[in-house]
Every structure is written in C-alpha cells, then in structure tokens.
Amino acid sequence: MVLAKKWIYAKAFSGLPTAENFRLEEETVAAIKDNEFLAEAVFLSVDPYMRPYMLQYPVGSVMIGGQIAKVLESKHPKYPVGSFVCGNFGWRTHTVCNPDEGELKPYVLPDFGKEPLSLGLGVLGMPGNTAYFGFLEICKPVVGETVVVSGAAGAVGSLVGQIAKIKGCQVIGIAGTDEKCEWLKSIGFDHTINYKTADIGEELKKAAPKGVDCYFDNVGGKITEIVCGQMNVFGRISVCGTISNYNSEAAKVTDPQRDYVWKQLKQEGFLVYRWKARYMEGIEQNLKWIQEGKLKYHETVTEGFENMPDGFIGMLTGGNTGKAVIKV
Template sequence: MVKSKVWTLKRKFDGKVQTSDFDLVEEEVSDDLKDGEYLIEALHWTVDPYMRTREVGNVERNQCMPGEQIAKVIASKNSSRPVGSIVRVFAGWRTHTKIINEQEQRVGRMPEMNDLPLSLALGTMGMPGMTAYFGFLELCQPKKGDTVLVNGAAGAVGNLVGQIAKIKGCKVVGCAGNEDKCKWLKELGFDEVFNYKKVDLSEALKTAAPDGYDCFFDNIGADFTSTALKHMKLFGRVSICGQISMYNDKEPPRGVYPFMDILAKQLKVEGFLVSRWYPRWAEGEKDMAQWIREGKIKYKETIYKGFENMPTAFVGLFDGANTGKAIISS
C-alpha cells in the first residue's frame, strides 16, 4: 500500500471560497498492479478558476477536488508507461493515484516539452495556453492592425492572449489589479495598460483606444463586460472565456443588459469551452513551444511549494494573488 494525501471538499462553497472549505486526508492506494495498470506520484498540480464552478455539479462533500496534475510513474505493469514516464492526468488534488483505465481516469497526451519545464504542461503548454490560443485566434480572428482588449490580462490566460495578439500585429490594451502586474504587462509588450481598480473604466477604455476595439477577450464578466461592449467597433468580435468576477457570488448580479450594444454594433459574441478544440491541441502546443523558444512568448508562474498549500493557491486566484499561472509543486 502507498499513502496518498488528498484534499477533499469539507463543505459546499457558500460565497467566497475559503481555505477552511477543504480537508486534508490520507488514503491508502494499492500498489498491487495487474497487467496494464500503473502507479503515479504527482510532481505539479494546477488550480484554476473553473474549479469554483465545476465543483457545484460534480464534487460532493468529502470527495477529492478535481484538477489536472503532472505525475511520474513509480510502479508499472504497462509497457507503454514504464517507471519514470511522465503523464498529464485529471487526477485531482491528490499525491498518488493508481491508473487502471486511462480513458476513464482522463490520462491525457503530454505535449512535446523537450527542454521546457514540465510545469508548463499545466500552463502555457496546457489548458490555459490552449484557451488563449484557440479562444482568441478562432473566435476573435484577429487581423494585423486590429485593436484588442484583454481584461484579467496578468492571469494565466490573459497574458498569453495579449502576447499572441502582438505576434499577429495587433495593438493590445490590457488591464490588471495592481501596479506590479501592470508593469509586467508593459514588459510583455502590451501597448496600453491600466489598473482597473484605480480608474473610471469607461474613461480608461476610451483613452487607451479612442476609436474603439475590434476584439475583446473577456476573462472577468459582469459590469466590466457591459462597459467594454460600449467601446467596441462596428462588427467587433468578443470571446467570452471566463466570468471570474461572479464565481463567488451567491446570486447572479443584476447589471445593465448589454444586448442593445450587441445589436447596434452588430457584434459577434461567443462563449467557449476549450475542450471543443482538444483534437487540435497538438497544433497549438507546437506553435506555443516555437514562440517560447523564439522569445515571442514569455511566461511567468506563481509557484506554491508543497501540496499542503493547494487551498491557499486556489483562494489566491480570486484575490488576484497570482501573476501568470498558479502552480503547486511537490
């Protein structure tokens, strides 16, 4: 038997997520393997805002929190997964897992990392990177000279959207919640940056792009979205990626309904889940790896050392504690 540490849901989230919502327990994992089975030990874990919403439908009290991890095979009776192999798997907030059925346990394909850090398979080369790549390029369809707005721009997805937009020859306007993050965005090449907590949003959007925006990649939602749509150009394209400003709300906000702006400006507004492009992820991973090596994409990780810090890292997502991707490493 192998002892696995597991973070379980202590109680259903009620309003703002708290570290006290979770329990750390131990489970025994059998190391008695049958043909085709193998045992993994996690090296890196991810926390992402979607876990706040996914939990509502999929996780009950005392169950393991969901999420991806990068893990190493430590025992194996599977010729395709020898000891030492690295896997990306949706095993959740746990240290050790016995893999019996790869499809049912959602063992995914690892990208070609070569000399890149393994943790990037959970960030720039993983789900957030593919969210930025496909969610922006496929839905916003940027053209050289377009003006692009990205909110939550210092987060795991937003900073990559802005950098991809620069690669495509766009003017990029980004916002973040503190001055250090704004400074980093300027270092990444964003043309205009502002701290949304210290400005009148509508005035800041107008100042940054007096003629309006061709593309808007939305990570925040609610009032920000309603305000930004007023500054879109005719036939603008809007990619709805996240609504993090509302994930902790007990009731949906009652704000200004933006449908007249959508109608009058004839906007294309589309929400998405990145899983729709999963069969094409290798395409996005290849481009991202090339851009990283060419220096066109820069990445930053906020790393929490130690599995015991997973709830702290998760809560930090909603407090703006992370710059770039939040990663927990063993």
C-alpha cells in the same frame, strides 16, 4: 504499499472559499492492474474554473484539477516508468489510472527542451491552449485591429495579449494592480488599465479612440459591460470566464445585450477541450513561440501539497501573476 494524500471538498462553497471548505485525508493506493499506471504528483494546478465547477460535485469528493505526475509503476505500454504525464487526477499526491477509460485521457508530456515541466500546467498546457484556440479560433484577429483582454495578468490573459501582438494587433490589458500592469507592458502589451484605480471607460477611450475590435473576456461583470459599450461594429468577443462573479451568490451584471444588437457583435463562449483533437498543435506552437522569444511566461508557485487551499484562495483573490502552480 503507497499512501496517498488527497484534498476533499468538505463543505459546499458559499462566497469566497475558506479553509473550512477543504479537508486533508490519506488513503492506501491499490496495486495496479493490467493497462494501469501509478503516478506521483510533481506539480498541481489551481485554476478559476474549479470554483464554479465544484458546485456540480457532492461534498466529500476529491477536489478536481490537473497535475503533472511522474509514472512510478506501469502496466501500460504507452506510459513507461519514469515518464511525466499531464492528467486530470485532482488534488491528490498519488493516482492509479487506466488511461483507456474516460473522455479526457492523460498524455505523456512532449519534450520541452530547457523549459520547466510545470509549464505543462500553464503556457504549454490547458491555459496555453485556452489562449491559443479561444482567441485565434473565435476572435479571428486581423492585423491592425485593437484587442482588449480582461484578467490580463492571469495564466490565460497574459498569453492572449502576447499572441495578439504576434498577430499584429494593438493590445490593451486590464488588470488589478499597478505591478501587474507594469509586467504586462514588459511583455509587450501596448496599454494597460488598473481597474481598481482607474476610470475604465475613460482610459479605454484614450487607449482605443477608434474602438475595440476583439475582446477576450475572463471576468464578466462591470468590466465587460464597459468594454462592450466601446466595441466596433462586427466586433468579436471570446468568453473564457466570468471570474468577477464566481464567488457571488448570484451574478449582478447589467444586461449589455443592446450593444450586441446595434453593433452586430459576435460573442461565443467555449471550453478548450472543443479542440482536443488538435491539442498538441497549440502546445507545439506555444513552445515554438517561447523558443523564438515571442512568448513569455510567469509562474506564481506555492510550495507544498499541504498548502493547496492557500494557493487556490490566493489565485481567486488575484494573488497570482501568470499561472498559479503548487509544487509538491
């Protein structure tokens, strides 16, 4: 008999999540059937998307999210005992899964070589593919262009900036502390702006006197309004997220639509699973860039499954640099 722990969405979010929104429960895991496997969580992910997405789920649901888990028992030939899988199992320690059911199938992690398994939730997982496909497929950067990344010190933004450098662009990162800005410079960003202390518009003019060609937007709100005002004609904007208003009751963003018309900008939002048929392409390319020393990563690790809400809330308030991960 296996006893699983799980975090329940106990109270609907209103503003920034608090401890009252979560409840820790236990349950006995059923014996596996044919074509199923039992997996035990090793690393769990906390990501910004969880805040708005959970509003679609009823109170009492298990919190959503991805994890790296070890297969303990298996009656499925493609998921052998001892293998490590990446799956959207939610905030739970043990999961019985039939991988042949559902649209987003778990997958056995490829060989990361000397790199840690936790990267399967970051640069070698969903955030890495979000940066890889979301930037390259939508912005289509050209050598010599200027790229701005908001939320630049996060799991996705930090990778977008480095991929832009690999593609020969000048990169400007916007982040929320001087420490994060210094880290971004250490991994190759040409310029950084601390949005909490600087005049973003003035600093952006200095860093990009000829304007901005590509903008990878993780935050929305006032920052995006300012960047759009300095986009070049035929600029491209990839909209990954709007974290600035995730904890608001209603978004209060000035409409920048005139810039889209007069400058003939192209803006496109996306979900990374648009490219699910090419998923391993992104993982393999990002791993190759890591091994070549072209792509660097950072993880902010919270120890203990019991501390998942703390790690989640800390990530939403900017407490992480790079990917936020929970280690069981």
